[in-house]
Every structure is written in C-alpha cells, then in structure tokens.
Amino acid sequence: MxxxxxxxxxxxxxxxxxxxxxxxxxxxxxxxxxxxxxxxxxxxxxxxxxxxxxxxxxxxxxxxxxxxxxxxxxxxxxxxxxxxxxxxxxxxxxxxxxxxxxxxxxxxxxxxxxxxxxxxxxxxxxxxxxxxxxxxxxxxxxxxxxxxxxxxxxxxxxxxxxxxxxxxxxxxSGRCLLSNYLAARDANRGECAQPCRWKYYLMEETRPNQYYPVLEDEQGTYIFxxxxxxxxxxxxxxxxxxxxxxxxxxxxxxxxxxxxxxxxxxxxxxxxxxxxxxxxxxxxxxxxxxxxxxxxxxxxxxxxxxxxxxQIYGTSSYKQSHDFIGLVKEYNPATKRAVIEQRNNIKVGETIEIMQPGKPKFIQEIQALFDEDGNPIAVAPHPQQIISMPVAQPVVPYAMLRREVNKKNYNEL
Known part of the structure; x- marks a missing residue:
C-alpha cells in the first residue's frame, strides 16, 4: 500500500x-x-x-x-x-x-x-x-x-x-445558482452567500405574506x-x-x-x-x-x-464542545513557563486543555498569569494579548490552549 x-x-x-x-x-x-x-x-x-x-x-x-x-x-x-x-x-x-x-x-x-x-x-x-x-x-x-x-x-x-x-x-460540488438568484453573489466566482443554510417557509401564491412551515415546526426549516x-x-x-x-x-x-x-x-x-x-x-x-x-x-x-x-432541519448553527483560547509562542524550560498569544478571554483558576503537534494533549489548571512585563494578572481579556503562564509539562510552539464550553468558569465570562 x-x-x-x-x-x-x-x-x-x-x-x-x-x-x-x-x-x-x-x-x-x-x-x-x-x-x-x-x-x-x-x-x-x-x-x-x-x-x-x-x-x-x-x-x-x-x-x-x-x-x-x-x-x-x-x-x-x-x-x-x-x-x-x-x-x-x-x-x-x-x-x-x-x-x-x-x-x-x-x-x-x-x-x-x-x-x-x-x-x-x-x-x-x-x-x-x-x-x-x-x-x-x-x-x-x-x-x-x-x-x-x-x-x-x-x-x-x-x-x-x-x-x-x-x-x-x-x-x-458548487454548481448552485441559489446565491446568484437570492443575493446576486456568484457562487462559482468565489462569492457564495450559502443560502442553503438559510431558513425557508412555504407561501401559496394567492395568499401573499402568509407563510407556512415546510415541516411541522413554527420556526421554519433548513431544507437545504x-x-x-x-x-x-x-x-x-x-x-x-x-x-x-x-x-x-x-x-x-x-x-x-x-x-x-x-x-x-x-x-x-x-x-x-x-x-x-x-x-x-x-x-x-x-x-x-x-x-x-x-x-x-x-x-x-x-x-x-x-x-x-x-440534512439538518432544525438549525443552521454550528456546535462545538471546546473554545480555542490561546496559542503557544515559546517555552522557557528554566522557568517552566509558556509565552502565549491570547485568542479568547483567559483567567486564573480555569481548567484548560493543551494540545500539541505530534504529542498527547494534557489538562491543567491555570495557577497564575503574567503580562508581558512579568506582572501577575488575574485575567487576560484583550485580543491577541501576549501573556505567560506556568505549564504542567513542556510545550512546543503552536501548541493550542482550549477550554470546555460548558464549564462554569466559561459561563461566568
């Protein structure tokens, strides 16, 4: 093979x-x-x-x-x-x-x-x-x-x-005219508006503005x-x-x-x-x-x-169990700290998961956070903020920090 x-x-x-x-x-x-x-x-x-x-x-x-x-x-x-x-x-x-x-x-x-x-x-x-x-x-x-x-x-x-x-x-494979017709955006020239993900109703031509669900659902249906x-x-x-x-x-x-x-x-x-x-x-x-x-x-x-x-008939939304919250830039083995570029709100006390290329993931609690000047902080709220934190295991550049979506500390953000 x-x-x-x-x-x-x-x-x-x-x-x-x-x-x-x-x-x-x-x-x-x-x-x-x-x-x-x-x-x-x-x-x-x-x-x-x-x-x-x-x-x-x-x-x-x-x-x-x-x-x-x-x-x-x-x-x-x-x-x-x-x-x-x-x-x-x-x-x-x-x-x-x-x-x-x-x-x-x-x-x-x-x-x-x-x-x-x-x-x-x-x-x-x-x-x-x-x-x-x-x-x-x-x-x-x-x-x-x-x-x-x-x-x-x-x-x-x-x-x-x-x-x-x-x-x-x-x-x-993309041979669709819905986007052209409904949004004047040519799907086959890279501008598809993805109307297949929109919500649709049924209307009888002699009863304008009277909309009926295609299925037995008052919210409509995503038939495409x-x-x-x-x-x-x-x-x-x-x-x-x-x-x-x-x-x-x-x-x-x-x-x-x-x-x-x-x-x-x-x-x-x-x-x-x-x-x-x-x-x-x-x-x-x-x-x-x-x-x-x-x-x-x-x-x-x-x-x-x-x-x-x-097909998915009830919603056009995505789902996921984890949020991406940070990307490792470098790791200092002497201090056992990782330098991280923040991608979502991070704070002390959260339990996170670290995934790395070519290595197993691991879970740890964030025990401390530091800003670029080395000052301790409780939270990193700013997009792409550079911070550092102690990590339980050595990490490599491009390792990703993730947080479970349904964790209590996430809901409190």
Missing part, C-alpha cells in the same frame, strides 16, 4: 503553518482572485510565494486554487497570475474550467494541473478524458460512493484526490442544510483502494479547526500504515472532532445514496 497524501486547507499564512506543523503533507491555498473562497483571508502574491517557500522548507507541497468559472473580464489578468504561480515554484494548480486549463498549458506548460472537484468528475470516462489531456490529478466529486471510487481507480492511472472531511454542498462530511472510520478502505490524496475542506475555517482535523487524520493514517491488521478507530479521535466548530457528521454518499438523515 502507498501512503496517501494528507491535504489541508490554508486560508491564510497562520493556517498554512498550523496545517503543516500539525501533520499535513500538503496544503492548498488561493490568491485574492480566481479562487472560490472570496471571503477567506487568502494570499497576496508575495504571500503565496512566502507560503510556498515555507511549505517547501518542510519538504511538503503547496497547490494553488484557480478554480473559478471565469467570465471574459476575468481573463485579462489571468495569464500573468499563472506565470507568477509557476515562478514561485508551486507544486500544482487546481482548475475547473477548460479555458483556464488551456491558459495554464500556454503560460506555464510545466506546471502540474489538478482538476478541481468543481469540474464534477463523477465517472471513470471523465477521468480518462483528463488523463488523456495529461492532467496530473483529478479531485473527484463528493457525490461518489466507495464503489464508484474503486471502479474509477481500477480504470485509470492518474492521481486521484478525494474529500474526507468538511462541509458539504447541497448542489453538485447538509451535515458535514466525516470519513474517519473509513480510512482503511480509502487507503487500500489506492487513492492518492485525502483532502480536508475548510479554507474559511478557524486555526483550531485546521490543526485539530489534521492532527486526527494524521494519527489515523499513520497508525493504519504502521499496523493495518490491528487498526482501530480511537474514541479520542472522534472526541477531538467534536471539539471543533462543526455540524452533525455524515458519511455523505460514501456508503450509499443520501437520505433525509444527511
């Missing part, structure tokens, strides 16, 4: 670093234009180069998303942008539109092309089509079952990438609202099927989300590769995935066609 690539989202430079340090083999990121995440922080051109260089310094890969379906006006700046990406040494460019594919071939003939999930590759013949055009990889549609994935793998030689975790789209994909339990099948890259969705998600999901799947993949015959899903992995902001989980189309149970 070949070890699959674990591919993580990088919405900005901090998320890129966190993804790689917590165990991703590769990252995908987008510039300020030509990607499908207009409301992510994204990267300026010089930041793309910086991100690629940092990724390569760790011996890992960086792919750039250019997967919009462009209009004529979008094409003016595109050739220069493609040449810049190639000049930075990107390991691949992710495209969905045949016109963009052609422009890459003309302007950067040696740049590997990955066919985006937006291209909706749902069968082996489509994949062979891209293979014949010498694309390097196809990102398969999320609407495929495991049987579909296996058949495509058997009939093709090209690299295949599959989504294993993250938000699902109500339409075929999909659960989040989670294929953690199916890592063995995906690996043995010979799929090349496992992709995590979430360029607009938090640092906490990126680091936690990457760490869980890194451990799962590594443990399976080390001992496939005795591999078991650890309960703590599932527990970790519940600590981040998420919707209820589903296996999507992986086992069979979806049913009404893959």
């Amino acid at each position: 070949k070890r699959p690539e674990l591919l993580a989202p990088a919405g900005n430079m901090e998320k890129l670093r966190m993804a790689l340090i917590y165990g991703a083999d590769a990252v995908y990121m987008g510039g300020k234009s030509f990607g499908l995440r207009a409301f992510s922080d994204n990267f300026e051109l010089f930041e793309l180069e910086e991100g690629i260089n940092f990724t390569h310094s760790l011996g890992k890969k960086a792919y750039i998303t250019v997967n919009i379906f462009p209009h004529n006006d979008d094409l003016t700046e595109l050739p220069g942008y493609i040449r810049a990406i190639a000049g930075f040494g990107a390991d691949g460019i992710i495209v969905a539109d045949p016109g963009v594919f052609r422009m890459v071939r003309v302007n950067a003939p040696n740049l590997p092309i990955h066919i985006s999930t937006q291209a909706n590759s749902t069968n082996w013949s489509t994949v062979v089509f891209w293979e014949d055009l010498e694309a390097h990889r196809v990102v398969l549609a999320r609407e495929l079952s495991f049987a579909d994935l296996k058949l495509i793998r058997e009939k093709t030689k090209i690299e295949l990438e599959v989504f294993i975790h993250g938000a699902m789209c109500i339409s075929y 609202n999909s659960k989040d994909l989670c294929l953690l339990k199916h890592i063995p099948e995906l690996i043995t099927a010979g799929l090349n890259s496992f992709k995590i969705e979430g360029r607009m998600k938090s640092v906490h989300y990126v680091a936690t999901v990457v760490k869980v799947y890194r451990e799962a993949i590594d443990q399976y590769m080390k001992n496939p015959n005795n591999f078991q899903i650890k309960p703590e992995w599932l527990d970790e995935l519940n600590k981040i902001s998420h919707r209820d989980y589903t296996t999507g189309f992986f086992l069979k066609e979806t049913s009404e149970n893959t």
